[in-house]
Amino acid sequence: MDLRQLRYFLAVAEEKHFGRAAQTLNIVQPALSMQIRALEEELGGALFLRTSRSVELTEAGKLLETEARRTLEQAEFARRSVERSLRGETGTVRIGFAGNAIFSGKLMRDLRLFRQHYPDVEMILQEVPAQQQVEAILAGQLDIGYTPDHSKTLTGGIQVQRIGDWKILVALSDEHPLAEHPQLTVEMLSGEPLILYDAHDTHEKLYLMLSQKLKHDLRIAHRSDSSLSVLAHAAAGLGLALVPEPLQQVNIPGLVYRSLNDSEMTANLLMISRDGETKGAIKAFLLLASQDASLMTKV
Incomplete structure (x- = not known):
């Protein structure tokens, strides 16, 4: 029958x-x-x-x-x-984010775009430190990650797409002597206690560039895997924080932002996922986010 x-x-x-x-x-x-x-x-x-x-x-x-x-x-x-x-119209997409993903507006734009096209798909958002996202994706705990570039994004089985680039700014206490300058040079950072986002470990481009430019005068005072923690350290006068340009939207009492006169010092944002993804909803999200990133690049 x-x-x-x-x-x-x-x-x-x-x-x-x-x-x-x-x-x-x-x-x-x-x-x-x-x-x-x-x-x-x-x-x-x-x-x-x-x-x-x-x-x-x-x-x-x-x-x-x-x-x-x-x-x-x-x-x-x-x-x-x-x-x-x-077709990706049902299911669940689990998204981890860190660093510049929210402040850049890219993550929020992708979420809204996906909701417009696929209203029945459940989206689960979770703040996950950059270097933990790769392991979580490979373990099936996350589907997509928004993270700055770091050494683990080169792990096998991970698909990587660059979706944003921004200038690096210096965030510092308004009582710091360098706050009087509208623009800083890398040389001005010599010997100063620096605060870095924890994604930038010893294999990272930012750290290596600072090492090359400042050599023995490079002084890393604090690291954190939280953007707000980095800014809080800087506002408290515990050092100078090197942060992506979109973070200047965060208004913290006693904290000011200054541009850095070095075009090589940049921050990026990657979208990472599993290679060979088969779930329709996840594939649909990746496609929409990729198309949006492509349009931003053309503009």
């Missing part, structure tokens, strides 16, 4: 006539009659009382009519559910 036989059976039950049912199904009547006979043989009895003028359901036929409708409705529901899943 298959779905096609059930559809044929219901057509005959509704039309009460093999000829009209065959026309409705757009098949020849002998083929329809053969399928109904095969169904009756499989079930072990008659489903219709046939006369020269009409066809009526037997008691067994009436029972099958109810169950056949239920089965076909469930099959249609299953088909639609799978199709929606494959």
Whole structure:
């Protein structure tokens, strides 16, 4: 017994006539009659009382009519559910973010865009330190990560897309002597206690560039995996924080931002995910976010 036989059976039950049912199904009547006979043989009895003028359901036929409708409705529901899943219209996307993702506006823009196109997909947001995102994605605890570049993003099995670049600013206490200058140079940072976002470990571009430019005068006083913690240290006068330009939106009493006269000192934002992702909702999110990043680049 298959779905096609059930559809044929219901057509005959509704039309009460093999000829009209065959026309409705757009098949020849002998083929329809053969399928109904095969169904009756499989079930072990008659489903219709046939006369020269009409066809009526037997008691067994009436029972099958109810169950056949239920089965076909469930099959249609299953088909639609799978199709929606494959199109990315249902499911869950778990997103980890760190650093500049929120303040840059990129994460918020991606979330709103995805919600507009896929309103039935559940999105779960979680702040996750940059270097923990890769492990969480590979372990299946996260699906997508927004993170600055760091050494672990080169891990096998991780897909990486660069989605943003910004200038580096210096955040410092308004009582610091350097706050009098509207623009700072790297040389002015010599010997000063610096505060870095923890993603920039010894393998990172920012740290290496500072090492090359300041050499023995490089002094890292604090590291943190929280953007607000970095700014709080700077506002308290515990050092100079090197932060991406979008963080200047954060207004903390006693904290000021100064531009850095060095075009090489930049911060980036990556979107990372699993290689060979198969879940429809995750693939749809990655596609929309990638298209948005491409449009931003062109502008």
